[in-house]
Amino acid sequence: MSWAAVNIWGQFAKLHEKSSVVANMEQQLVEANKLKEQTKREIARLHNDEYLDQIIRRDFHYSKTGETPLSVSKSQ
Numbered sequence: 684m685s686w687a688a689v690n691i692w693g694q695f696a697k698l699h700e701k702s703s704v705v706a707n708m709e710q711q712l713v714e715a716n717k718l719k720e721q722t723k724r725e726i727a728r729l730h731n732d733e734y735l736d737q738i739i740r741r742d743f744h745y746s747k748t749g750e751t752p753l754s755v756s757k758s759q
Contacts, residue, residue, distance in 0.1 A: 728734045739745045746752045 744752065
């Protein structure tokens with residue numbers, strides 16, 4: 684009879700361990716799905732010409748013909 688108790692106790696320990704692994708995996712899945720949705724939104728935005736213009740101007744300091752680029756420094 685004691686072997687059954689030991690066996691059941693061991694099964695509960697394994698079940699608890701597996702449950703925590705599953706919970707961790709589910710959290711990783713939620714985070715991966717959030718990242719996937721953010722990436723989809725960014726891809727959709729990249730198909731917009733106005734958004735691309737904003738990125739090019741901001742990151743590459745691009746200006747259109749006839750525009751005068753201004754440089755503003757922050758004073759301390």
